[in-house]
Amino acid sequence: MSPTLSSRTQAPMAPALHTLVASHWAADLSALGTSFWIAPSMYMEIDPLAAWERLRASRSSRPGKASTGARAKTYTTALGQAQQMFRAAEAVGPKTSPLLVFYGLSQAGRAIAAAAVGLKGEEVWDTLPATLEYPLTGRGRLTPLYVSSSSVAGDFHPLLIVPVGDIPDHVVDDGSSAALGAFLKSYPGTTGYDSFARRRTGADADPNYEQRLERLDAMTWRYARHRYFFPAVAGLSPELHPLMAWWAVLYALSMLARYRPAQWANHINVEGSRHAVPIEKILEQAMEHLPVLIADTIEEVTTWS
Structure with missing residues (x-):
């Protein structure tokens, strides 16, 4: 039950006068001629x-x-x-x-x-920049798109223009805006961002370098000191935080290693499994990427207001 609030007008009473009425959870708070009946949020019907x-x-x-x-x-x-x-x-x-x-x-x-909605392990795997060169399957993949911020410096065009890498060949070869638009629908960070919103400090002020980077940061995710557009998986929005994607991948691998040791041994057998090398590489890169990502995430969450 949500807290209820009602008011009634009465003769002025002494400020901060609290009188318990009706029950232990309702208080008559009287001040400046108005009395409020408040049911605290702790009161709720639970069955x-x-x-x-x-x-x-x-x-x-x-x-x-x-x-x-x-x-x-x-x-x-x-x-x-x-x-x-x-x-x-x-x-x-x-x-x-x-x-x-x-x-x-x-x-x-x-x-x-x-x-809940079906979430495939290979889809989460593909959301990590560390797996770009190590696919688990031959299916079409949605991988992170690298965003270069180097072109932001010294650019005074009113649009924020940045190079974006790792777009699949079939989209590039098509060359049409329709193909690109259809592809980018899987990347929530690109939605609705096609121009730069200026912050003027004077009548004709142009956006400065810091303001451009601030806008770019709002559109992209930080990963190992770089910026990326991350895909949404299984139709979910927004996209997974990269640290959560790492957690999900490592959780799945750890469960296999702990509870399905025979299956795990088959998967990491380089002579019999096409998954062996990708698993080896992702575990190697986990030791390199995760300390940086953890430090970045701690820095990120401490700036939340």
Whole structure:
């Protein structure tokens, strides 16, 4: 339930006079002739039993992508485990309950993921600049587009113009604006940006170098001290943060290595698997790219207001 707020006019009362009325959660705050009745946000109607009933019912009428196949089994099993863990947490004390609640939530997350839009591992793999030369499959790929900011310096054209690299050959060979526009629809950062918005400090002031870089930074993502347009995967918007993409790729590889050791051994066998070299390279580059990306991300989040 959202906090409710109503007012009524009455005779002036002493400022900051607080009188509890009606119940322990409603306060009559009187000042300057106006009284407000406020229901704190902590007051809400929670019915976990009804929620678990809804979740149990959904196991036979599975939603979204969990309607059939392996996702259906994952959805029903994970939700059942989540409910059992939450029940077990109710029966133990605070020394143990955090573990059970956390793993219950983790299994519920698996159910949510099973019902959500399909996200293929190779699509996430392709979003990393480190994998540009190491595809997992021969399918058409959506990879990051490198943006060179060197041309921004000294350019006084009213448009912000930057070279963009790694556009696929088939788009370049087509040469039409229609082909380029269709391709760039998968890159949310390019949407709606075709001109530079000036910030005038005088009647005829031109945008300066810092202002151009600021605009470019707003359109692109920072990765290892460079700028990129990143693709959206599985029709999602906005694009994945590159650190999240790394996390997803390494999580998948770690789960294979830990829980499917035989399959993992097959994948990294250079004599029998076309995935072996790409996996070797991505793990090598993880040791180089991640420290820089972590440092950049910490710098990024500390500037958030």
